[in-house]
Amino acid sequence: MDKQLLLSSTRNVLIRLEETIIFGLIERAQFALNKVIYEKGAFGSELSGESLVGYLLHETEKIHARMRRYTSPDEHPFFADLPVPLLPALVFSESPLQPNAVNINAEIRAVYEQQIVPLICAPGDDGQYGSSSVSDVMLLQAISKRVHYGKFVAESKYRDREAVLKPLMKNMDREDLARTITDEAVEAQVLERVRLKAQTYGQQLGGGQTDFRVTPDIVQRIYADWIIPLNKKVQVEYLLQRNP
Amino acid sequence: MDKQLLLSSTRNVLIRLEETIIFGLIERAQFALNKVIYEKGAFGSELSGESLVGYLLHETEKIHARMRRYTSPDEHPFFADLPVPLLPALVFSESPLQPNAVNINAEIRAVYEQQIVPLICAPGDDGQYGSSSVSDVMLLQAISKRVHYGKFVAESKYRDREAVLKPLMKNMDREDLARTITDEAVEAQVLERVRLKAQTYGQQLGGGQTDFRVTPDIVQRIYADWIIPLNKKVQVEYLLQRNP
Numbered sequence: 001m002d003k004q005l006l007l008s009s010t011r012n013v014l015i016r017l018e019e020t021i022i023f024g025l026i027e028r029a030q031f032a033l034n035k036v037i038y039e040k041g042a043f044g045s046e047l048s049g050e051s052l053v054g055y056l057l058h059e060t061e062k063i064h065a066r067m068r069r070y071t072s073p074d075e076h077p078f079f080a081d082l083p084v085p086l087l088p089a090l091v092f093s094e095s096p097l098q099p100n101a102v103n104i105n106a107e108i109r110a111v112y113e114q115q116i117v118p119l120i121c122a123p124g125d126d127g128q129y130g131s132s133s134v135s136d137v138m139l140l141q142a143i144s145k146r147v148h149y150g151k152f153v154a155e156s157k158y159r160d161r162e163a164v165l166k167p168l169m170k171n172m173d174r175e176d177l178a179r180t181i182t183d184e185a186v187e188a189q190v191l192e193r194v195r196l197k198a199q200t201y202g203q204q205l206g207g208g209q210t211d212f213r214v215t216p217d218i219v220q221r222i223y224a225d226w227i228i229p230l231n232k233k234v235q236v237e238y239l240l241q242r243n244p
Numbered sequence: 245m246d247k248q249l250l251l252s253s254t255r256n257v258l259i260r261l262e263e264t265i266i267f268g269l270i271e272r273a274q275f276a277l278n279k280v281i282y283e284k285g286a287f288g289s290e291l292s293g294e295s296l297v298g299y300l301l302h303e304t305e306k307i308h309a310r311m312r313r314y315t316s317p318d319e320h321p322f323f324a325d326l327p328v329p330l331l332p333a334l335v336f337s338e339s340p341l342q343p344n345a346v347n348i349n350a351e352i353r354a355v356y357e358q359q360i361v362p363l364i365c366a367p368g369d370d371g372q373y374g375s376s377s378v379s380d381v382m383l384l385q386a387i388s389k390r391v392h393y394g395k396f397v398a399e400s401k402y403r404d405r406e407a408v409l410k411p412l413m414k415n416m417d418r419e420d421l422a423r424t425i426t427d428e429a430v431e432a433q434v435l436e437r438v439r440l441k442a443q444t445y446g447q448q449l450g451g452g453q454t455d456f457r458v459t460p461d462i463v464q465r466i467y468a469d470w471i472i473p474l475n476k477k478v479q480v481e482y483l484l485q486r487n488p
Contacts, residue, residue, distance in 0.1 A: 023267040
């Protein structure tokens, strides 16, 4: 894949995922916090010690693994013990990425459950455990994909600025690397765009009784405080594992 | 549950599901038709003779059944052979419905796969089988919930107009019943509202390369041609099974 193609296809995926994430946040915010669904063991020993959300996420990943989801270079599982694919391997167009083992889903899950959900959901418990968990799994998967797309972003930056990045990679200097790959103009653009999308999609049309929590401010904050920094972390880790 | 409460809670759920369905249509339309995912046996014998979408739907229902999804009066599975819940039964607030066995998911699945998907997706095959199937399962579940909510609508109408409906129910006259429960003003309102929502949510913000198929016209047509008529069918069948 050539440099321009990599850049434009990466950009398209990132923009498309903004809709998925904002729609997902709006879906989840229809239900209360329901914190019991994040507590390990809260539903007894039947869920192998996991929380309800963890159990659903694990079971969902088992099915998706059988459908070979995690053979794709842009998919990263939250669990390690997954079954082998039932389907014959897809022939992916050759991945532009170098082999790497970067996966920060544990951190993504912690941020999501401890920071993002309490921000968008009304406090309390409405008993909608199933619907809330289904929505959580969908959002965790979308956010994971968005964050790990940092690998494609980093690869694209590497090809563009190899001479600048190589010495930083050799020095293993995370802070220096993070500073160098930061493009403040692009970040400002992303934040502006997600604010506009949240404004548009978050309109309450034709009634409905919820007090609405997925405001443009909140969506912008979720991107500024977590999605963009975690994406940057993936970029740095990918570059550190990349063969220069 | 009293008559007014039933009516307003039913109305709120139906309005909320409009967002879920429209967001789902937009998600699915990001991928091509990929008709091979609807063909039974297309992926070999590993999927117990099901199509890829059918396999994912079945496996998803097995997990959700273990999480007791189908013990709720507003949830209807597509498959009959599901495991028993792992979780202790939830105490649902008493269902306002009379016992009944109405489930038209087979028809919903056929309409969805044969009519709706070809309408919203670009023709052809983009290889995104996993993402397309995940999106299909989510939409099938949302449309099924919307359509089967006809039971609550019908119960509410019965309580309101018992004297008028009882004789029609005794005569088992489907056409007469359908005519009598039709409220054209409400239907026009729904169609107008989903058109407005599709217009708002369907805006392409900040670029992206798709040719956009989930237009206000298409969403309105999906409601007018399939969702509303199927919902009405559920209302009629529910009344025919209801103990007058």
